[in-house]
Amino acid sequence: MDERRLYWQIVDGIEQSIEAGDYPAGTRLPPERELAEHYQVSRPTIREAIIALEVRQRVEVKTGSGVYVLPSPTPTIAVNAFELTQARALIEGEIAFLAAGRISDKELQQLAETVAAMQDQQYVEAADERFHQIIAAATGNGAMLQSFNNLWALRSSTAEIIDDYQSVCGSDNHQTIAEHSAILTALQQRDPEQARAAMHRHFHRLLNAMLDQSEAKALAELQRRSSEKRSQYSLETLLPEHLD
Amino acid sequence: MDERRLYWQIVDGIEQSIEAGDYPAGTRLPPERELAEHYQVSRPTIREAIIALEVRQRVEVKTGSGVYVLPSPTPTIAVNAFELTQARALIEGEIAFLAAGRISDKELQQLAETVAAMQDQQYVEAADERFHQIIAAATGNGAMLQSFNNLWALRSSTAEIIDDYQSVCGSDNHQTIAEHSAILTALQQRDPEQARAAMHRHFHRLLNAMLDQSEAKALAELQRRSSEKRSQYSLETLLPEHLD
DNA sequence: CTGCGTTTATTGGTTAACAAGTTGACTACA
DNA sequence: TGTAGTCAACTTGTTAACCAATAAACGCAG
Structure with a gap:
């Protein structure tokens, strides 16, 4: 259909x-x-x-x-979730650094609202995006904002990245909220260094969670294959009567 | 037709x-x-x-x-040359930081070639692009490379930016070469902090040159208008015979 | 072998017709 | 009077057949 x-x-x-x-x-x-x-x-x-x-x-x-x-114009550089997260850590770190010196009270207020929304479990996905977007806009630098948008778009560019992000972002919601709060605090204090550090910590934790999960996935896959082979070749399946 | x-x-x-x-x-x-x-x-x-x-x-x-x-999707964020240079400083700084830890000898060799080409006054524009491009690729991070490409494309996105960049990049060629050399040296030593610092210095000088020139331009414009007004309203023009 | 006219293949665009989906108004019924 | 169902009008979806304009391939003559 x-x-x-x-x-x-x-x-x-x-x-x-x-x-x-x-x-x-x-x-x-x-x-x-x-x-x-x-x-x-x-x-x-x-x-x-x-x-x-x-x-x-x-x-x-x-x-x-x-x-x-026509020759394919942009050979679409291959990106995986780890690369994307690393890039976001470094670039959004600088974005936070820049934003800390210029962010307005209104924008700080809006950031607080997104944190509150996530605490209420409302529109968690949208609140997350809005949080990062507001900070990028607060830099007052269009090139920075565009770079941010570009990276965010990459999040949903391949099925693999979508998968990796969803399985990690969904869990550990309170961790994300705590880290967003820390970033917000640094911005409220207009402390560029602290803001950058807090942003780095945010992505550092996310990256580690991804690596952990990737490892767990690989392990599970290994076990699945092993048991598949076992059931395929084991004599238990073929000749159960002789092995009691 | x-x-x-x-x-x-x-x-x-x-x-x-x-x-x-x-x-x-x-x-x-x-x-x-x-x-x-x-x-x-x-x-x-x-x-x-x-x-x-x-x-x-x-x-x-x-x-x-x-x-x-449909609502117009991307209202094309306005960017001027100053914003772009600031963004490049911060993002390419991180790119240099990341690349320092992973760059290969072959890539270092290629970088040296671009510096040599600029010293010989050959393909200066292309060599400049290639220099930055190689470093971005050396990060081994596709998202970083894509961010770089995105920023580089912005260079030729509006007539204003093209203008500002051309008038600054053309002059002070030896300065650019010296800065590229410094970045190369830091990368050869695989020193991330030094590489970032050198990249920052490169763009810092560029940004200052742009600001200087913008000021000079504004001053020249002011003078032009003044003299225009002078010639329009001055009695010298209207009644020259009475003022000797 | 070269140059030129012809032929053929291919896209450019039009007309007319019918199919299928959506919308809103109208009617019948409660 | 209010509501639900029906139906007609409007809109897009798709097809077929047709001729025009262009470009490349072909063949022929010099």
Whole structure:
């Protein structure tokens, strides 16, 4: 039951074909009519899909000649949750440092509200984002704010990162609240060094939690495989009658 | 003589109408058939334009209901050259800190080459970019590298920033080389603190140069206006004969 | 072998028609 | 009078068939 419009399916299909290397960069896609036949849709639908790909800069349409695959523009640097957390620690540390000298009373008030919301278990996710966002905006530096937004967007860029973050952020809520409070206190005192240190501690704990959990996961996986092998090869399963 | 495909003109037209406030966010666009008549094109062409807008996240299509205008997503945070330089100082400082502990001999070699190139006055611009890029990559942290790329892209995002950077970077080439050398030395010694400090000094000098020049520019502008006023109102111009 | 005209393949765009979903008004019933 | 169900009008979704414009491939003549 795919409710999306037809052309999105075609976009996905063609994009996957490109990804799979069926159409390397610079080569020509099959003509619209062939694609239409292949995907069992009409030519206008194919045209819509091609336009979507064109807007996304995946292909280039040359009138009368054909549709050509463009080289993928940003090779999308691979990032895992650990890298992201480390980067956030360092960059948001500087953001806190900068913000401490300029933050307004109103912004401090807003920060306190997000902490209170998290204590009430309300909109925990949103409150977390808002907390960090307010501090980034408080720097008064658009480039800093943009860097922050960029990093935050990375949080939901791959399934793996989403997974790692969710399983760690969900637990230890009171820890997060305590750390946010410490950051807030440092900002209230307009103490740049303290603010940076508190932010570093926040991410340091998060990173450690991630590493712990990653280790636990790897261990569980190991055990699962072992027991799988055991049940597959053990004589207990094959010849139970002889082993009592 | 518009060679672009027809639908782009429609995209521009609709986008301008949205920008102009004809269709505020959340409101519905006129039906496809009306738009087709208005722009004197066929309905498929209108559909193509709407799909382009949909991919660009400007509108949302609800089957059977209509096309709705989305709130403009990123209001493109305004950034000036000073903010950018400050952000680069802080973030690239951390990048240098991180890179110092992991940089390879090969990367150090490549850095030395960029410094040599700048000394020879060859590809100065490219060598500068490459210098900073190599260090960012040496962190081994994709999120850091991406943040760096994002900041570097900001350098050429507005005419104002391009201007400010060009007029400062062009001069004082030997200063830049000396600072790059200092950073390189710290990295060669694998000294994170020194690397960060050297990077900070690099941008500190750049920022001061920018401030100086901004001041000089403002002063020159002031003088220009004064002399303009003088020539406009001074009696010397109007009645020269009486004032010898 | 080269240059030029022709042919063919491909995209550009239009028209008309029907299918399917949404919305709101209208009617019948409680 | 209020509410729920029905239905008609409106809107997008998709298709088919058609001709125009362009670009590349082809073949022919010099």
